[in-house]
Amino acid sequence: MEHAQALTNTDLHPVPSQNGGPVIKVENLHKVYEMGDTKVHALRGISLEICQGEFVAIMGASGSGKSTFMNLLGCLDSPSDGTYLLDNTNVALLSRIELARIRNQHVGFVFQGFNLLSRTSALENVELPLIYAAMRAKERHKRSRSALERVGLGERTDHIPSQLSGGQQQRVAIARALVNRPSILLADEPTGNLDSRTSVEIMSIFQELNEKENLTIVLVTHEPDIADYAKRVIHFRDGHIMRDYAVQKRRSAAEVLAGMPPAED
Numbered sequence: 626m627e628h629a630q631a632l633t634n635t636d637l638h639p640v641p642s643q644n645g646g647p648v649i650k651v652e653n654l655h656k657v658y659e660m661g662d663t664k665v666h667a668l669r670g671i672s673l674e675i676c677q678g679e680f681v682a683i684m685g686a687s688g689s690g691k692s693t694f695m696n697l698l699g700c701l702d703s704p705s706d707g708t709y710l711l712d713n714t715n716v717a718l719l720s721r722i723e724l725a726r727i728r729n730q731h732v733g734f735v736f737q738g739f740n741l742l743s744r745t746s747a748l749e750n751v752e753l754p755l756i757y758a759a760m761r762a763k764e765r766h767k768r769s770r771s772a773l774e775r776v777g778l779g780e781r782t783d784h785i786p787s788q789l790s791g792g793q794q795q796r797v798a799i800a801r802a803l804v805n806r807p808s809i810l811l812a813d814e815p816t817g818n819l820d821s822r823t824s825v826e827i828m829s830i831f832q833e834l835n836e837k838e839n840l841t842i843v844l845v846t847h848e849p850d851i852a853d854y855a856k857r858v859i860h861f862r863d864g865h866i867m868r869d870y871a872v873q874k875r876r877s878a879a880e881v882l883a884g885m886p887p888a889e890d
Contacts, residue, residue: 647710648809648841649675649698654707656693667693669864670707678839680831682852685861692813694861695845699732699811700724712808729757733802737814739794741786747773748782751801758805772800776830792823799830810834812844816851822885828854829878854878
């Protein structure tokens with residue numbers, strides 16, 4: 626195929642991470658959606674590895690397959706063909722209960738729309754994954770408060786979403802994603818609804834989590850400047866990987882924030 630031929634050896638084999646072995650490995654991954662008599666090929670033979678401690682940005686136009694790929698990584702959907710190994714476990718062999726456990730305990734999700742319960746406090750929103758995990762209330766409260774403190778919202782635990790700015794709501798969503806101490810954080814357009822400064826603040830949190838805690842992060846974005854905060858960028862087009870490269874001049878969110886005007890009260 627033309628798209629596959631566009632790949633070079635450098636594109637297919639970026640410099641491997643020095644942080645650890647692959648936590649994500651996909652081989653010849655396909656995803657086909659059947660819409661009546663029509664078959665839509667969302668992914669066409671994707672193969673790649675993501676190592677422990679990497680910070681990867683997935684880019685591509687609408688319909689390129691990047692969101693489909695993210696859903697497969699998060700075990701929210703299953704491939705039509707191919708293999709997905711998560712921490713050396715073949716996801717296709719897992720039961721529904723085991724997949725639910727992975728989503729709850731090993732993968733953290735951050736979405737563009739925050740997905741917070743509107744009448745529930747920040748603390749209670751963060752506690753939700755722990756409730757599903759049947760954690761006792763005392764430990765649940767303690768861990769959720771700690772997660773909110775990590776994202777700078779230790780004094781906002783009792784606020785409901787309508788009392789928080791968009792950036793603060795996204796911080797709550799990040800705290801909720803982190804509260805079960807996942808090995809992988811998946812973020813789908815997490816800055817899509819935020820202003821420029823708030824977007825950089827969110828990327829600062831991601832960079833700190835990646836660099837200080839070695840958290841593996843996979844971020845979907847259509848914004849090149851946001852992708853520049855990652856360590857590696859993968860471009861999708863029409864279900865193929867077109868480019869896969871290490872970011873040579875990585876942006877530091879802390880430095881960008883230092884050069885921006887102070888936030889307005």
